[in-house]
Amino acid sequence: xxxxxxxxxxxxxxxxxxxxxxxxxxxxxxxxxxxxxxxxxxxxxxxxxxxxxxxxxxxxxxxxxxxxxxxxxxxxxxxxxxxxxxxxxxxxxxxxxxxxxxxxxxxxxxxxxxxxxxxxxxxxxxxxxxxxxxxxxxxxxxxxxxxxxxxxxxxxxxxxxxxxxxxxxxxxxxxxxxxxxxxxxxxxxxxxxxxxxxxxxxxxxxxxxxxxxxxxxxxxxxxxxxxxxxxxxxxxxxxxxxxx
Amino acid sequence: xxxxxxxxxxxxxxxxxxxxxxxxxxxxxxxxxxxxxxxxxxxxxxxxxxxxxxxxxxxxxxxxxxxxxxxxxxxxxxxxxxxxxxxxxxxxxxxxxxxxxxxxxxxxxxxxxxxxxxxxxxxxxxxxxxxxxxxxxxxxxxxxxxxxxxxxxxxxxxxxxxxxxxxxxxxxxxxxxxxxxxxxxxxxxxxxxxxxxxxxxxxxxxxxxxxxxxxxxxxxxxxxxxxxxxxxxxxxxxxxxxxx
Numbered sequence: 001x002x003x004x005x006x007x008x009x010x011x012x013x014x015x016x017x018x019x020x021x022x023x024x025x026x027x028x029x030x031x032x033x034x035x036x037x038x039x040x041x042x043x044x045x046x047x048x049x050x051x052x053x054x055x056x057x058x059x060x061x062x063x064x065x066x067x068x069x070x071x072x073x074x075x076x077x078x079x080x081x082x083x084x085x086x087x088x089x090x091x092x093x094x095x096x097x098x099x100x101x102x103x104x105x106x107x108x109x110x111x112x113x114x115x116x117x118x119x120x121x122x123x124x125x126x127x128x129x130x131x132x133x134x135x136x137x138x139x140x141x142x143x144x145x146x147x148x149x150x151x152x153x154x155x156x157x158x159x160x161x162x163x164x165x166x167x168x169x170x171x172x173x174x175x176x177x178x179x180x181x182x183x184x185x186x187x188x189x190x191x192x193x194x195x196x197x198x199x200x201x202x203x204x205x206x207x208x209x210x211x212x213x214x215x216x217x218x219x220x221x222x223x224x225x226x227x228x229x230x231x232x233x234x235x236x237x238x239x240x241x242x243x244x
Numbered sequence: 245x246x247x248x249x250x251x252x253x254x255x256x257x258x259x260x261x262x263x264x265x266x267x268x269x270x271x272x273x274x275x276x277x278x279x280x281x282x283x284x285x286x287x288x289x290x291x292x293x294x295x296x297x298x299x300x301x302x303x304x305x306x307x308x309x310x311x312x313x314x315x316x317x318x319x320x321x322x323x324x325x326x327x328x329x330x331x332x333x334x335x336x337x338x339x340x341x342x343x344x345x346x347x348x349x350x351x352x353x354x355x356x357x358x359x360x361x362x363x364x365x366x367x368x369x370x371x372x373x374x375x376x377x378x379x380x381x382x383x384x385x386x387x388x389x390x391x392x393x394x395x396x397x398x399x400x401x402x403x404x405x406x407x408x409x410x411x412x413x414x415x416x417x418x419x420x421x422x423x424x425x426x427x428x429x430x431x432x433x434x435x436x437x438x439x440x441x442x443x444x445x446x447x448x449x450x451x452x453x454x455x456x457x458x459x460x461x462x463x464x465x466x467x468x469x470x471x472x473x474x475x476x477x478x479x480x481x482x483x484x485x486x487x488x
Contacts, residue, residue: 009359019355020267021260028316064278085362087484091370107363109355111263115253118329119351125375126335128391130400132372138485143399147372150398154391156374173323195441237338241329241382 003070003103006077008225009084009091009110013041015067017116022108025070025214026077031049031063031069041198042079050074057137063093067100067139083112087161114159117193117221120203122235123155123221134171135162147177152182157238160222162194172222176212184208189225191236192216205231212213247314247347248274251337253328253354256441257285261360262272266352270321277306278323281463285442286323294318301381307337311344327356331377331405349379358403361437361465364447366479368435368467369401371481378415379406392419396426401473401482404466407436416466420456428452433469436460449475 006025011017026032032039036053052069054062063078070076077176080088090107097105099157112116118125130151134144151158180186188208193203194217206214215220229238250269254451255261270276276283280297297312298306307322314320314367324332334351362369374395378388395402407416424430432452437447438461450458452468460466473482 004393014263016268016333019255019261019263023264023460024260073310083359083362085359085367085370087370087372088367089484090363090367090480091484094476094479095298095336095483097477107367109261109359111353111355112359115327115329115353115356118327120352121295121349122338123329123332123334125330126331126374128374128388129330130296130370130372130374130395136282138414142371147400150394150400151374153397154394155387156391156394162437165478183254232338233341235338237335238332 002071005066005070005093005103005105006108007084007088007090008079008108009078009082009088010038010041010079011082012112012113012116013081013195015043015045017111017197018112022110026110026137028075029077030074031076031078032067033076035054035062036082038079041081051087059089059092060096060191063089066093067096067103070103082233083086083110086131101180113161113196113221117159118223120193120196120201121191121205121223122237124229124232124236124238125159126238126240127157128224129157129159131159131161134168134175135163136235145178147180147190148178152184158224160224163216163220163222165218171217172214173212176208179206184224189229189231189236190222190223192222194220196221205234205236247317249310249337249349249397250352251328251332251334251349252321252323252352252423253332254282254286255326255355256357256360257325258441259287259289261355261441263354265355270350271320273318275320276320276323277310277320279306279480282323282325303333303336306341306470307333307340310337311347314347316380320422327354328352330356330375353373357405357440357465360440361403362467363462364437364440364445365435365449365467366370366481368469368473368480368482369403370482371401371470373401375403375405377405377418378412380412389422392422392428396423396428399470402468404468406462407460407464408460416458416460417456420452424452428468433473433475433480436464436466438464440465449478450481463468
């Protein structure tokens with residue numbers, strides 16, 4: 001067995017939402033690698049470790065640092081927000097691992113925003129669901145559009161990640177319009193949560209028609225109900241079953 | 245505010261995969277309600293609590309016990325395996341809550357099998373994905389079939405819950421055939437994990453053609469890659485992005 005590297009999902013940011021397993025892996029690491037914002041989320045707890053970061057979009061470099069440190073014999077953890085294997089760096093690490101046959105990559109799961117955001121809103125994903133990112137940085141928009149159409153046609157509940165950024169201000173509006181053109185009625189029950197598990201958490205429920213004009217940013221996760229979803233007592237609820 | 249009830253996702257079963265928040269809620273509860281198997285998974289730790297269970301399919305009764313105990317002034321936690329809001333009892337509790345306006349229901353998220361199983365296999369859900377249950381106990385099969393078709397047409401990675409039971413021995417085979425009839429090539433990279441986070445965890449990767457004959461049961465979670473997924477060094481990997 002080679003030098004072990006752990007790719008660790010730290011959940012939404014609040015330490016109480018990390019698993020004991022993730023916390024233990026970080027405690028036993030000598031080097032913690034991550035995007036600066038995520039290292040800051042960990043707070044004071046791990047300042048005795050060697051903490052290394054690279055800016056956004058330098059993910060490959062961040063991964064290679066892990067392999068190089070592991071080859072020096074260090075115990076290395078690479079942190080990702082949410083779940084390491086859901087839009088995180090687990091897959092890039094496993095791909096690059098081919099070049100570092102003396103290293104082993106293990107994935108430690110965490111609470112992804114689909115789970116943590118859903119809990120804040122109620123139970124929007126309590127039946128079959130899709131998770132779709134609107135970021136077209138690594139995915140052509142046509143493919144995202146195709147997925148939205150399929151999600152609408154399959155009557156899935158949905159969690160939408162990366163609904164907007166400064167450069168993509170109108171992407172959520174575009175997505176809502178595509179869904180409505182493919183069978184999602186304007187009154188469909190929806191909701192969104194900002195800063196899940198961090199300071200300033202705020203959540204709202206609305207219809208998809210209202211969602212078009214919602215103020216969202218890169219810290220927002222959006223939820224779209226299926227045709228059976230309802231807002232009950234201010235909570236967004238997708239039922240477990242269908243009354244046949 | 246009224247009597248607070250927590251619906252708690254305990255993750256796959258191993259205490260190290262619960263969040264600190266979930267553990268704290270259980271420690272502060274006086275009554276823990278859950279399906280017998282999940283209560284047993286918690287082990288010795290909470291035997292000082294009043295532990296109440298109902299058999300399978302008596303979920304509504306289980307929920308009502310929570311409301312009744314909360315009305316007695318007890319601190320109540322209802323436990324669900326995985327995430328409380330993903331095929332768990334969060335939505336039923338929020339629906340029934342209309343009848344108990346003096347009670348408040350809060351959801352505490354947990355690691356669902358899509359996350360924990362993916363980590364065992366590698367990174368099969370590292371791009372847009374669907375979660376679909378093959379159980380037709382509460383959902384007509386036609387709707388499940390429609391979702392499978394949509395998932396194939398949208399080129400989603402997939403996590404399949406409840407792939408089989410004694411009465412539904414051939415459901416995974418049926419699902420694989422539907423996917424292959426709708427564009428999933430027979431060589432599509434897949435995998436499955438049994439007893440995630442419990443004794444006797446076992447995992448395998450295969451093609452969807454091989455998956456048709458895989459031995460699965462109600463403790464298995466199945467993963468189907470998207471068109472870009474690969475098996476790399478024995479791990480099932482869905483890439484973060486598409487090389488455009």
